[in-house]
Amino acid sequence: MSIMEKQIKQGTVGVVGLGSMGLGSALALVDAGFDVVGFDVNAAAVEKLQAGGGRTVASPSAVAREANIVLVVVVNSDQVDQVVFGESGLAETLAPGGLIIQCTTVAPSYVRQLDEKLAERELGLLDAPISGGSVKARQGELSVMGSGSKACFAQADEVLKTVAAKVYELGDKAGIGSSMKLVNQSLAGVHIAAAAEAMALGIHMGLDPDTVYEVITHSAGNSWMFENRVPHILNGDYTPHSAVDIFVKDLGIVHSTGRELTLPLPIASTALQQFTAASAAGHGREDDSAVIKVYEHLSGLKLPTASKD
């Protein structure tokens, strides 16, 4: 079977939530020849999908009327609940045998409940949080930390292969994918806050920030996030690639999951406080590296500015 035949057989795919990740994935699906039908409350996002060759409709239920596989890429579990079970939600029209690929970062306990409620309606769920950022979404090169039945994975196969460079099949039950994503977000959030704190310490001690970056990225103190985010600090450019408030949310899920499990998570909880402080100081919509501004506000530390060149 040629790739073209597979694409024709795959038919229509729905995408609910056209933020940077959802839109990128939707356009990657269009590029691969899928018939993409999307929905978002944001008119600008809707126009971008249309401009890229996708179709858009007026509600999640209208999406599910046309597509039997729907990616849900929204902000949090409240929004997932709204687009699935709310008025004009997916559950109103998605035919039995239909599949929801849930890509939002949510609590494992939430996604297990979601799976039970969908199963009652003979609807399938892939617990499939994504990572990689908007650029990789657009290129169809996300990572998917997925779990669900083999049948659901088979049903989603062509879609997942199109949006992701790497699909981890982590188990046959909802919640496993979200658990793995939570471990990743816990580390990612802590590493960004730790990078900010270490840069604040270095600058306060009088070190040259660019030299700190050069030395640390070649030393045992390096992390993926240090290497990726500290350049934003060095350039004084807090244009959001991923915003402070995303980690207020995601480390909030880590924190509350720790409480559910009665497992103390002091490091992640402290990092959460730093992102919360950054949001409190008005930086919630800036790049997550702006968590360093908490140290600036408190200590009068002089951070690099965009005009340094």
Added chain:
Amino acid sequence: MSIMEKQIKQGTVGVVGLGSMGLGSALALVDAGFDVVGFDVNAAAVEKLQAGGGRTVASPSAVAREANIVLVVVVNSDQVDQVVFGESGLAETLAPGGLIIQCTTVAPSYVRQLDEKLAERELGLLDAPISGGSVKARQGELSVMGSGSKACFAQADEVLKTVAAKVYELGDKAGIGSSMKLVNQSLAGVHIAAAAEAMALGIHMGLDPDTVYEVITHSAGNSWMFENRVPHILNGDYTPHSAVDIFVKDLGIVHSTGRELTLPLPIASTALQQFTAASAAGHGREDDSAVIKVYEHLSGLKLPTASKD
């Protein structure tokens, strides 16, 4: 000038402190043709240097009687003070123009005072903390985060080239090298504690520990320390490469430096508490990855054991 002539010209080099890092560097210097004269209070360490072709003497002052360049590789600033200014210390016999290469992780404020006191005696100081671990020390492939006068760097050149693969010359004043090392230790300590916490969370949520390692090391949550230390946890092997108590000490220096500067460092301070808790529970001399046992003690979490295979 050939390498051999340089080595002959370089003459004798002293090494005070023959722990895993000091011994490794001393043996690397022997291998490179230096006349190495060492001292340690530990008889077993002394024998290892002798077995490797070095000479040993009865005190730091006896070292400095023979060598005009001395590496100091001890545990903390109290020990540095002892071997330099204590009874039979280096300062008693090191001739004016002599150089101390101070490799111990200490507070920047301490090493600035040390530099002043040595300058009064016409002795040079390189603030030259090392990193890389015992294996790289033995191979002469450490990293040096150094600062000091150009004259001191020139005087130390052949020695530094022998013990290190990378020498960062960070500035002309004592304290800059130690500041950079502190930034690195802050990140390294936080990343180990964060790795332990994230693994504890993943295991408690029911994830397979080996799979967590596989996924995270290919995701944005990765760090140098996660990649390096988590295998110890997966193998249930807490043989110390670097011990929990090293980070009680080094994050303690980070914490007290933050207090000196009036800069709050909540993430590093929380990580310090976790290492302190691990030490309190009797794991101070185990590998630093044993910080995960704090979560085990508190929650009854089941960690991988050495017998799993």
